[in-house]
Amino acid sequence: MMKIRFDSSKERSPTQEQGLKVLYAPGKRVAFRLRWYLILFLVASPFVWFFAKLIYGAWVIEAPAQLILPVVEIRARDAARVEHLAVKDGDTVKAGQLLLQMDNPEWRQRLGQLQALTAGAERSVAPAGSGLRNVLVRQLDRAREKLATVQRLRQDGAATQGEALAAASERDQRESELLAFDQREESLRLQPPATRDNAMQKAEEVWLNGRLQALRLQAQENAVVSDVVVNEGENVGSGTVLMRLQRTADPMVLIFLDPVDAAYAKPGQPLKLQLPDGHWLPAKVVNAADRVRRLPEDLRMPFAGAQNALLVSAAVDGEVPPGWLVNQLPLKARFPHDLSRLWR
Template sequence: MKIRFDSGKERNPTQENGIHVLYAPGKRMAFRLRWYLILFLVASPLIWLVGNFVYGLVLIDAPAQLHLPIQEVRARDAGRVDRIFVTVGEQVHSQQPLLDLDNPEWRARLLQLAALPTQSLRADDASLVLKERQVLSARVGRAEQRVAQLQSLLQQGAATRGEVQAAQAERDGYRADLLAFERREQIARQSPDRIDRELIQQNTEQQWLKTRLQALSISTPETGRVAEVLVNPGENVGPGTLLMRLELQAEPLLWVYLEPRNISYAGIGRPLKVRMPDGEWRDAHVVQAVDSASRTPVVLRGPFAASEIGLQVAARFDQPLPARWRIDQLPLSVRFPSDWLRLLGLSH
């Protein structure tokens, strides 16, 4: 059998017994592109890792967080929040009133002291003194009866707790009047020297209480903005209770969490670029030497972070920050200019 390799079919593949035959276009290129795509998808994790490694050698990026200067306003004495003059977000000026506290116990004591005599008293008319005592005692008795009746009605559901408390407050006021009357009688029977000493102590206590009540009003120490109000009118607070937070007008501080291997970029005065949330880049510089390391906040960690511990580098913006970006704990990212001498191994 003789095989020929120069048949007419090879010379004219589209001719068959004199008839023109149309063939579909070749698909070799489509298959080749498909295999290239599969190869790229398989190798993409490795390409990403290698690209990240090279990127980290050339550019030093780090997470950062904006911290505004915060002034905490705390109560100096125990009291009750009487009035709040500001709201969250309001701009306040130095010495502007923020809120008023009140102390009902101190005011009740002032009323008792005011009811005491301011000079020596003599009980010449025993009948008038007796009548005054009877009237005061009768008031106290009627007030106690009303309190007992309201408490009974409260148990039956026919009265409110507010009515009971109002009746109790009225009864306590009548009791205070009766005690002040008895105190006046006691002073009237004392010797003149002791009366003078009692009056001096009384006046001293009155002045002390008035001074302390005036000191309960709280004003802002510096110009700023009200960031948070943590109390409501009518709420009781103790000494040292946090009442509100103020954002001061001072320039914010930028805390950069730098990997320990990049400590050479943390020198004072080192320039850096800060990427704002809208994509704008702003200039900044390091203002403080590194003196501590801490865990990078969870919101700032990347999915493949090399370490959870970062050097805390303090930086400030070269230009004042716009008001729209003055947001406490705003997450940002920074980029340090590449140190090419160190990258090439020429720096020691």
Template sequence: MKISYSSSAKTTKPAVEQGLKVDYAAAKRGAYKARWYMLLAVIILPMLFILWLLLRPQLLVLAPGIVTTDPLELRAPVTARLLNIAVTEGQQLQPGSLLLQLHNPQLDAQIAELQNQLAQLAQPVNTANAAILQQREAGIRIAEQAVVQQSEYMDSYRNFKRSGLVLTHEMAAVQQTLTNAKLALEQAKTDVIQLRQQQEVEQLAGSVAQARRQLKQALAQLQAQQEQLQIRAVASGHVIDIQVKRGEFVQQNQPLLLLSNRPQPVIFAYLAPKYLDYAKPGAKASVTLPNGDKVRAEVTEPAQLLERLPAKLAGPFDGEQAVLKLTLTPQQPVTGVEGVPVEVSFDYLW
């Protein structure tokens, strides 16, 4: 038997009760769903983020890096005062260009003192040696005059002998006197030569000579230090940064200038050796800057093997693992502070 029910007024007009309109509140099931989904999101999203951080190094070929112009740091050779800065930031340089001029008053005083000691040490010895040598040379002149006189006597006695006025033994005596005069002349010359040799030996090997050599060596070292106060460029390039001011008193080994021979900044990336295939010139990569910008770059130089990651990029758990140092050239200019850290993501090699 089929049972049928008659419809009531609520079926057609659920918001009317005994002729009066009754407003019901909206269903709350949607709010509950929203709160449930939000709770799931709060729980799941951090887990997904942590999972991504853990899996990202395994899924991508990543390497830490820095933006750099590969600068050469010039340091003060000695403690001195900066007299002049001959360059400006960005200036192009040629080999031998004057960069900085330093002045060290103590160094000047030491050089002057050594020069004075050398002059005092050399003057008395040279004067005494010259006087002795002049005396011996005067002996040569006297011996020469004696030879000349005896030669004249010999000529006269020869004339007398031809005239029969001189006996043979007298002629022999004159001849012997001339011979003795010539021997005395040769002996005087020999004495002068020996004296000069002796003086040279004393100058080279004597105590005074040793002291003079020590002073000259010390003077040469100080003069070399003084020459280093004129700081010049050793190669072509340009000035990256000037780290001192004119008139400043700088300490030894204090940084003065940063120079570079690269026209534009490059990226130094430090890649794990297991990714050796990505270290070849021509490999492509994306570089993420600290502000989030990304630039494309290409490996342009052969890789170098380093014993460890640079200290500024190394983490507490990196240890001393070897890394490959890569040089990447950005495809568009990169401006930033020298040494700013970046992240390099290499394109997959399919």
């Protein structure tokens, strides 16, 4: 019977070849083994990545988030002319800082007439309050025309309900101002002629000074100027948007949470927010998820399709570093581990 052997002299003596010693044989065997290990690792790497991602996702709950700075619109209360712009796009302003200075030539002219009368100049032929009343009447007429235009556009679908309500509110305000002026004049007519005229002039002068002072617009709180929509020397009407500010106080965070992690979307739930530089900030959930929104394009993971996520509002505990107070800044939210959920 013939005996078959599956070993050879080369396997028993890998460093010998026909009686000669091969010096490079050990190194060649190591390189051959390492090459196979590398091939095995490359073939198994997708499976390793998949299981590592699965374990990491079960242990760590993360979700994309955005830092939101509320936008405040600064609008003109009265028709005026922009005299000076004190800020530009991107400027950081503090509470009380001047934003822009406007002026109303009609009010300024009437104020000069009243000051001349007070100093003993020749009295105007027109009654003391007629000039101001004409201005108020013109403002009321423009407000009514604006309301009619907005209502017509609303019927055509070119204006919103909010714009119609704003125009109606402006009309009511102008009517209230004219009514208050007429009531004040009526009460002054009951006084003696000399006293009545002086009182009317003084009341009108005080009113004009107050309205001119109101044309100096200042920041009500710390903010960032996101958009200046007017230029110096431009005439603006009542209700015109002058600029937009992004509030830096108490910024909100919107978290796009996976629906399977809805248990974490409860008010008071603590979490951490990671800034782009890797720094972590403590935060907590403010409102429970009440709506679903598609994940923004810039927050989607590579090769991920369109996703719908629960929209959760959170607030930062403390202050956000000034350099990161940027509207729609991408963040990463990480929730604490829930061992009971991991066990399930």
